[in-house]
Amino acid sequence: MTKKSIRKTFRFLVMIALFASCEKVIQVDLNSKDPQIVIEAEVTDDISTPQTVKITKSVNISDGETFSIVNGASVILNDNFGNNVTLTETSPGIYQNSGLQGVPGRIYYLTINVAGITYTSVCEMPQSVQLDTIIVNHSSGGGPGGGGPSGPGNGNSNRAESLTPVFQDPIGRGNYYKFKFQKDNETSTSLFLFSDEVVDGGVNNRSLRAGNISLNKEDTIRVIMMCIDKAVYKYFYGISANGNGPNASATPANPVSNITGGALGYFSAYSARTKSIKIE
The missing domain is CATH 2.60.40 (Immunoglobulin-like)
Structure with missing residues (x-):
């Protein structure tokens, strides 16, 4: 080379x-007839930060907004050591729990149910x-x-x-x-x-x-x-391809999500x- x-x-x-907030960088087809669930989920070993999941839904741009809050979801987080917690909705669309401490090297499983539809993801926390x-x-x-x-x-x-x-x-x-x-x-x-x-x-x-x-x-x-x-790195790198980063693209597309079930977004277990x- x-x-x-x-x-x-x-x-x-x-x-x-x-140069856009993480709450606004997820690219979706705003004119789509079918709203899409958007999940932003993070688990960390930082004891000052609760495990947090934000759930929104993309809506038709003609409705006057781009995202709506998703209330009343079931959010469960567990790891490969048998620990299991249910996250509580602490504010509209924000689900949190401080009872499960993130540990590098462990594998975390996220299960979310919204209106009868289940979304899942798996992420191992790096050292x-x-x-x-x-x-x-x-x-x-x-x-x-x-x-x-x-x-x-x-x-x-x-x-x-x-x-x-x-x-x-x-x-x-x-x-x-x-x-x-x-x-x-x-x-x-x-x-x-x-x-x-x-x-x-x-x-x-x-x-x-x-x-x-x-x-x-x-x-x-x-x-x-x-x-x-x-996977999380590639997700955020994909966001840069749709924005004004050095890999900006003329044809924006949704970054590859690590969440199954048809949702947009990401699940990141990170050490900080x-x-x-x-x-x-």
């Missing part, structure tokens, strides 16, 4: 930034990867432009350009990562994906821009690194590591 093609492939896989530190990257010059650690910046010393999550990717291909930023009560609407399909077993030095979150001096930013499985850093 030539250096040019390596750089092209590396750049292609390094970062996928979607966690240590998030060592976060590097703050300031602009390197005073000229106009987006800048970054190696390019022209906006000359504003009170803001950072990007953050670099430093972690050691385990040797052996097949590690997939998703990142998000939080500041106060605000969560980044950009979606960042990393993969070791091109560069395996190295220390990450790839930076992330925070999208809608400004990185101002004295701000404290929380970075969440999620280890996800390949977090770091907070103050912008100096």
Whole structure:
């Protein structure tokens, strides 16, 4: 492989930034006569985060909205160690439970029943990867432009350009990562994906821009690194192909779901590591 093609492939896989919220990025045929169930389900080993399932339904665009809330669903989560919990609807369309602790290496089974129709999915939680530190990257010059650690910046010393999550990717291909930023009560609407399909077993030095979150001096930013499985990675990568990411497509299509039964969406069992850093 030539250096040019390596750089092209590396750049292609390094970062996928979607400047739309995760609640709006699922592409559906809004003019379809048949509404479709949309499931966004997550199980994590982060003890501060309850296991959460969001269920909506796509509706005809002529009805004046794109998604409607699904109430009264049966949502059951269990693992391969015999643990079983029923998620409670804590707010319209949101089902949660904190009784089942996510454990890396375990297999999780999701069963949802909506109006007599059953949807199922299976996902194994990847082993966690240590998030060592976060590097703050300031602009390197005073000229106009987006800048970054190696390019022209906006000359504003009170803001950072990007953050670099430093972690050691385990040797052996097949590690997939998703990142998000939080500041106060605000969560980044950009979606960042990393993969070791091109560069395996190295220390990450790839930076992330925070999208809608400004990185101002004295701000404290929380970075969440999620280890996800390949099916979930492919799902979100498929979303980027339908949006304004580097793999944007002129003919949008629904990303491949890992949920059976005809629903759109995804089920992700992920291990998470977090770091907070103050912008100096």
